[in-house]
Amino acid sequence: MRAKGPGPGPDGQLDRGDLPALQSSIATWKAGWNVKIALRLRQVAAHVTGHHGIARMKLTFLGTRGYIDAATDRHCRHTATLVEYRGRRVMIDCGADWRDRFQEHHPQAIVLTHAHPDHAWGLKSGTARPVYASAQTWEAIADYPLEDRHLVEPGRPEEIRGITFTLFPVEHSTRCPAGGYRIEAGRVTIFYVPDVVYIHDRQSALSGCKLYVGDGATVERSLVRKPGDRLIGHTPVRTQLTWCQKEGVPRAIFTHLGSEIVKGGDETAMARIGPLAEERGVDVRLAFDGMVQVLR
Numbered sequence: 001m002r003a004k005g006p007g008p009g010p011d012g013q014l015d016r017g018d019l020p021a022l023q024s025s026i027a028t029w030k031a032g033w034n035v036k037i038a039l040r041l042r043q044v045a046a047h048v049t050g051h052h053g054i055a056r057m058k059l060t061f062l063g064t065r066g067y068i069d070a071a072t073d074r075h076c077r078h079t080a081t082l083v084e085y086r087g088r089r090v091m092i093d094c095g096a097d098w099r100d101r102f103q104e105h106h107p108q109a110i111v112l113t114h115a116h117p118d119h120a121w122g123l124k125s126g127t128a129r130p131v132y133a134s135a136q137t138w139e140a141i142a143d144y145p146l147e148d149r150h151l152v153e154p155g156r157p158e159e160i161r162g163i164t165f166t167l168f169p170v171e172h173s174t175r176c177p178a179g180g181y182r183i184e185a186g187r188v189t190i191f192y193v194p195d196v197v198y199i200h201d202r203q204s205a206l207s208g209c210k211l212y213v214g215d216g217a218t219v220e221r222s223l224v225r226k227p228g229d230r231l232i233g234h235t236p237v238r239t240q241l242t243w244c245q246k247e248g249v250p251r252a253i254f255t256h257l258g259s260e261i262v263k264g265g266d267e268t269a270m271a272r273i274g275p276l277a278e279e280r281g282v283d284v285r286l287a288f289d290g291m292v293q294v295l296r
């Protein structure tokens with residue numbers, strides 16, 4: 001008699017007693033392959049989608065109301081937008097409506113366009129998260145208890161959590177100078193400017209953009225004033241659609257909606273905006289709180 005473990009004996013033969021051991025080693029082998037296949041699938045998925053989730057730019061319009069008294073379910077909170085890419089989350093603007101509330105959306109960083117109440121006052125109680133803003137915006141919110149401050153300089157691309165933000169100064173306010181951001185992630189580039197009269201270097205800002213996210217304070221009526229030698233206020237949607245047409249931007253979404261649109265309703269507004277956009281060959285939408293837009 002040979003003392004026998006599982007597997008063939010010295011004669012190379014298997015007997016019935018080997019069966020359970022063989023079955024178990026086949027199971028181990030299969031499990032090993034399953035693990036290998038699962039790992040390979042994950043590698044392929046990571047290659048396709050980036051290492052942390054989607055490789056598309058995802059915009060969530062958290063709030064879409066301008067600095068107005070009117071508010072509806074559809075346009076309830078001050079304009080703020082979450083940009084996501086590969087699982088990273090950057091919030092643009094944090095107005096008074098978002099105070100003690102923005103944390104719900106777990107932004108990993110916050111980028112400000114300017115220091116007006118509807119864009120920055122939500123940070124009054126502070127946050128430990130990194131905050132990015134221009135020198136003028138930092139000056140205006142110098143006393144906020146923000147621990148992780150980053151200076152954004154016009155025209156200098158800033159990589160924030162894997163998403164590139166380039167600040168373009170715009171006319172809008174003399175007290176709180178504003179900017180728009182050219183935002184790039186993967187193959188997608190968009191321009192985001194919630195409050196604007198005029199973009200200084202419009203061509204560089206908009207060229208090659210898939211989407212323009214603009215200021216919906218007014219459809220056609222001008223809200224631009226000139227109290228001194230500078231223009232302040234908001235340029236109409238119509239003019240911004242013309243910018244898109246001139247710079248070849250195929251799509252526009254308007255946020256930061258004014259009382260005209262919030263009180264009158266989106267459908268009424270779209271009945272006027274739709275033809276203006278069509279004339280200019282631009283696909284247009286009005287944002288609403290919670291609206292998601294995925295770009296690839």
Ligand SMILES: [Zn+2]
Nearest residue numbers: 114116173195
């Ligand atoms: Zn403003």
Ligand SMILES: [Zn+2]
Nearest residue numbers: 067116118195
């Ligand atoms: Zn505003």
